[in-house]
Amino acid sequence: MVNIRGFLQQAAKKHPTKYVFVSGGVLSGLGKGITAASLGVLLKAQGYSVTNIKCENYLNIDSGNINPTEHGDVFLCDDGLEADLDLGSYERFLGEEVGYKNFVTMGQVYSTVIEKAKNLEYEGITVDAIPFVPEEVIRRIQAAGKGYDICLVELGGTVGEYQNIIYYEAYRIMKMTLPEDVIIIHVTYFPNPSHINELKSKPTQLSVKTLNSMSIQPDFIVGRGTSYIDDKRKEKVAYFSNIEKEEIISNPDCKSIYEIPLIFQQQDFGNKVLKKLNLAHKQIQLKDWQAMVKKIYSKKDKKITIAIIAKYIKSGNYQLKDSYASLLEAIDHVAWQEQLVAEIVFINAEKLEKKDKKSLADLKNADGILVPIGWGKRGVEGKIQAIQYAREEKVPYLGLCYGMQLASIEFARNVANLKDAHTVEVEPKTKHPIIHAIPFDEKYQTIKSSEASMRLGTYDCVLKNGTLAHQIYKKHHAFKNEKANLIAERHRHRFEFNNDYRQALEDKGFVISGTSPDNFFVEMIELPTTVHPFFFATQAHPEYKSRPLTPHPIFIEFLKAIVENSKQK
Numbered sequence: 236m237v238n239i240r241g242f243l244q245q246a247a248k249k250h251p252t253k254y255v256f257v258s259g260g261v262l263s264g265l266g267k268g269i270t271a272a273s274l275g276v277l278l279k280a281q282g283y284s285v286t287n288i289k290c291e292n293y294l295n296i297d298s299g300n301i302n303p304t305e306h307g308d309v310f311l312c313d314d315g316l317e318a319d320l321d322l323g324s325y326e327r328f329l330g331e332e333v334g335y336k337n338f339v340t341m342g343q344v345y346s347t348v349i350e351k352a353k354n355l356e357y358e359g360i361t362v363d364a365i366p367f368v369p370e371e372v373i374r375r376i377q378a379a380g381k382g383y384d385i386c387l388v389e390l391g392g393t394v395g396e397y398q399n400i401i402y403y404e405a406y407r408i409m410k411m412t413l414p415e416d417v418i419i420i421h422v423t424y425f426p427n428p429s430h431i432n433e434l435k436s437k438p439t440q441l442s443v444k445t446l447n448s449m450s451i452q453p454d455f456i457v458g459r460g461t462s463y464i465d466d467k468r469k470e471k472v473a474y475f476s477n478i479e480k481e482e483i484i485s486n487p488d489c490k491s492i493y494e495i496p497l498i499f500q501q502q503d504f505g506n507k508v509l510k511k512l513n514l515a516h517k518q519i520q521l522k523d524w525q526a527m528v529k530k531i532y533s534k535k536d537k538k539i540t541i542a543i544i545a546k547y548i549k550s551g552n553y554q555l556k557d558s559y560a561s562l563l564e565a566i567d568h569v570a571w572q573e574q575l576v577a578e579i580v581f582i583n584a585e586k587l588e589k590k591d592k593k594s595l596a597d598l599k600n601a602d603g604i605l606v607p608i609g610w611g612k613r614g615v616e617g618k619i620q621a622i623q624y625a626r627e628e629k630v631p632y633l634g635l636c637y638g639m640q641l642a643s644i645e646f647a648r649n650v651a652n653l654k655d656a657h658t659v660e661v662e663p664k665t666k667h668p669i670i671h672a673i674p675f676d677e678k679y680q681t682i683k684s685s686e687a688s689m690r691l692g693t694y695d696c697v698l699k700n701g702t703l704a705h706q707i708y709k710k711h712h713a714f715k716n717e718k719a720n721l722i723a724e725r726h727r728h729r730f731e732f733n734n735d736y737r738q739a740l741e742d743k744g745f746v747i748s749g750t751s752p753d754n755f756f757v758e759m760i761e762l763p764t765t766v767h768p769f770f771f772a773t774q775a776h777p778e779y780k781s782r783p784l785t786p787h788p789i790f791i792e793f794l795k796a797i798v799e800n801s802k803q804k
Contacts, residue, residue: 260442584614
């Protein structure tokens with residue numbers, strides 16, 4: 236068995252990283268990720284290098300195979316990791332790319348420990364859950380933090396769940412070994428029952444008691460609620476939780492999550508954390524962040540409506556938006572910058588197929604139409620209908636991933652007269668497989684399961700001179716290598732454009748504006764701006780690279796085209 240305490244102490248001497256754990260209590264979905272990311276903004280503004288790691292409870296190896304209506308949007312990273320949407324928050328807030336080292340699931344941890352046991356790496360001794368599983372967690376946390384001043388460690392789920400006990404045990408071991416370098420922030424909920432009309436602190440007290448039962452004392456409590464926590468409640472929680480009143484931080488509801496760093500700054504949260512970690516602190520300026528929040532809250536004179544033709548929006552009696560979290564963020568980033576209101580209307584693709592009157596009306600009232608990522612047969616014909624409408628009625632259109640594939644199919648059917656055109660994903664025996672599967676090549680793809688290979692992560696693309704795609708990237712200085720017309724975008728898909736149909740479609744006015752450097756993959760397609768104000772689609776996912784301070788060029792030009800087209804109408 237590894238002497239984990241000695242190992243930690245030696246590692247701390249070589250790489251003196253500080254670790255800030257963020258746990259949650261009372262209920263899920265409180266915003267631990269936003270809390271940690273907002274604190275990270277303050278710590279980074281102090282001049283410290285900051286990274287993160289998210290510890291998830293589930294046995295899945297990653298988030299890629301989880302239904303988005305079940306767990307929300309999968310966040311795609313540069314290195315191909317399919318992760319929890321919280322990693323998107325970290326990228327957007329901290330401006331730092333994340334990947335495999337920043338994400339751990341219980342499935343990863345247990346499979347690694349079991350594999351090591353099979354390979355006799357534990358020298359034949361009995362492998363119990365403790366200490367071996369938390370030691371593996373600690374190893375991953377240290378790998379994420381290596382080379383950084385501060386590592387934010389977000390623990391998934393809620394304290395008291397049996398699934399995440401291992402993570403809390405990892406914290407306890409690290410705190411015991413490196414008491415000056417490790418702290419924990421506990422995010423809890425202060426409800427405000429309508430019949431009482433005051434914040435109640437008892438759930439927080441009981442949550443801290445659960446934490447104490449695991450031999451863990453929080454250094455800070457961050458209280459989520461409808462409003463700021465008043466002194467009376469702070470005093471009560473401080474008394475029952477063995478902390479100072481000043482160590483209770485309010486995290487009230489606000490119109491935008493991007494205001495939270497400023498709310499924390501008002502409470503001197505960053506400096507308080509640095510003091511606990513024995514790190515120097517100073518007065519900081521957040522001018523860019525303040526200017527951005529001011530734009531978010533400013534009065535907007537312009538308004539546009541974007542119809543998103545979706546299929547992952549219904550869960551029981553509720554309509555969810557988390558399935559498209561990164562996409563909505565990317566649209567918001569541009570809307571704030573351009574000082575306009577972008578109203579999003581989700582149109583259920585299946586209802587569109589059935590000629591639902593409201594869905595058809597919503598489509599006709601839209602200023603712009605967007606078809607995002609998707610998988611499988613459900614709702615496909617509804618999406619193709621919407622694309623045809625956008626093309627024929629000259630409504631600005633943006634297709635992402637499946638939205639590019641289906642735009643190619645729509646053009647093949649209705650312009651190139653290939654009536655049976657389809658994707659083999661939906662119709663394996665289609666006469667015209669415009670979108671098809673290609674033999675596995677490790678140069679391009681990643682094996683995801685026994686029956687599926689995918690392109691995952693960032694891939695290069697060469698843009699064709701004179702196209703809309705080239706104009707967009709040139710205008711915003713977004714080339715990876717401008718001389719070579721080279722860009723790089725993230726991918727997450729299984730099927731590809733069939734090169735056998737390139738010429739047939741191009742002869743009818745279809746423009747292939749971006750391909751892989753070896754010209755094997757079709758990456759971007761469009762219609763000439765002489766025949767359509769903005770008809771553009773990409774196999775990539777630019778939404779994952781958009782950040783509030785630096786919106787993605789494709790979304791900037793899509794929204795600008797909508798505004799301009801609306802003026803002309």
